[in-house]
Amino acid sequence: MRIWGIALPSRTPVSFDVDGDRLRASGSSTSDGLWLLPGLTDVHSHPGTEMPGDEYSHEVFRRHMLTHRAAGVLTVRSPGSADPVRDRADDVDLPRLARSGQWLATPGRFFPGAGRRIEEAELPSAAVEEAAFGWCKVIGDWMPDDPPVPLDVLTATVDAVHAAGGRVAVHCQTAEGCRNAVLAGADSLEHGMHLDHSLLPRMAAQGTALVPTFSAFAKSIENIEKATDERLKEWIRGGWEHAFPTARAAFEAGVTVLAGTDTYPCGQVAAEISWLIKAGLPVEAAVGAGSWTAREWLGLPGLVDGGFADVVAYDEDPTENPEVLLRPKQIVLRGEVVV
Ligand SMILES: [Zn+2]
CATH class of the missing domain: 2.30.40.10 (Urease, subunit C, domain 1)
Known part of the structure; x- marks a missing residue:
């Protein structure tokens, strides 16, 4: 051919x-x-489960990956999975997969019952285990007023995974959680809603990527009016408004900004590319963020x-x-x- x-x-x-x-x-x-x-690339998708705490299903995984494929998404990074089977060969008819093992959740952080639950002291060794296939995913913070994973713990985790040849994705939404992820030298910030722009030059210098996941927050913002917690509402709304200038400022500072949907149905990375364009990335950079730039970043x-x-x-x-x-x-x- x-x-x-x-x-x-x-x-x-x-x-x-x-x-x-x-x-x-x-x-x-x-x-x-x-x-x-x-092909297109979605660097934040969780094939195999649809709701936090769901058990992993290989049938659902295949359906999700085939949905990606039908949309031209040929590479997927899964930053956190409920898949307990870590030595399964990838199906050859499915998009290429960069795997991170299970979400690593310390006490008080992440959806109840979801992810691999560990104490903070266990985080570095557990992260090395989960990074056996390349990536691991650490839940770096959770609710607005809760403390993030302490900087010394996160730094030890990133250092241990890097020493073992792996890479670390950190879920962070609070200003403190984002700051710790950057100072610890994480390879990517997932969401990064309240990221302080003064950290952008450091991200660019050390190669920490930003994955703003606008698609996921677009859904939260639709649903937030139903919430009764005023502090949470204000935090989500503020984070949503801040995320647009942040994505643009990150790009302008030389940070690798990438397209990750973190939402369902799968196969919607073109919509995430549109959000990046709305945020002010040049069109070519936004398309690259959901294609060649992301693929190269994953080593392909x-x-x-x-x-x-x-x-x-x-x-x-x-x-x-x-x-x-x-x-x-x-x-x-x-x-x-x-x-
Ligand atoms: Zn996610």
């Missing part, structure tokens, strides 16, 4: 032969005007000779018209045509 078109982000005409699950440059450079991405190659044969083709340039992301013309995963 031969795939040709204009590759993004380089905008160069390319032509590849599919060789197993790899792309091989074919030498010809004809273009029929299709625009090619190495783009559309290059020898790279994986993961390609989604569009009729129009998505950096000119991001709405075209909702209408993939062709989807190829691991060298197999799926649409």
Whole structure:
């Protein structure tokens, strides 16, 4: 099979032969005007469960991943899973998965009964265990007035995981929780609602990414009026308003800002890309945040000779018209045509 078109982000005409699950440059450079991405990427999705505390279901996992695939999402990072089976080989017909093991929740933090519950002193060793497949996910804070995971504990956790070759994603929404995640040297801040902008240069310098998950908060903001806790309402509303200038300021400061949906149904990363554009990211950066930039950040190659044969083709340039992301013309995963 031969795939040709204009590759993004380089905008160069390319032509590849599919060789197993790899792309091989074919030498010809004809273009029929299709625009090619190495698939979309959702860096914050939890396939396998729908509600906090649900038991993991492999059937649900497959359904979620196939929903991603049908939308052209060929790479997913799962920052926290209820999957107790950590040595299962990935299904070859499903999108590539970056796994983080189970959510790591210390007392008073996270949904009751959800995640792996541990004491603060156990966090570094538990994080190393969960990071066996690359990532681990730490619940760094929870409700607005509760203390976050202390900085010394979080720092020891990040250091231990890095020493073992893993990476750390930290859930943080309070200003203090975000600050501790940055000072501890986390690899990504998940949500980061009340992140203080003075921390952005440090994030950029040390390579801490920001995943604002607008899609998830768009739902919270719809539901928040029903809540009776005025302090919580004010905190959520304030965080929502703050998240837009934060995403833009982060991008401008050189922080890697990425698209993660953290919501259901799966397969909606194009909507998260739209939120990033609303926040003020240039369109090309927003599309990259949900495609090539995220893929590269996860250690996967783009559309290059020898790279994986993961390609989604569009009729129009998505950096000119991001709405075209909702209408993939062709989807190829691991060298197999799926649409
Ligand atoms: Zn999440």
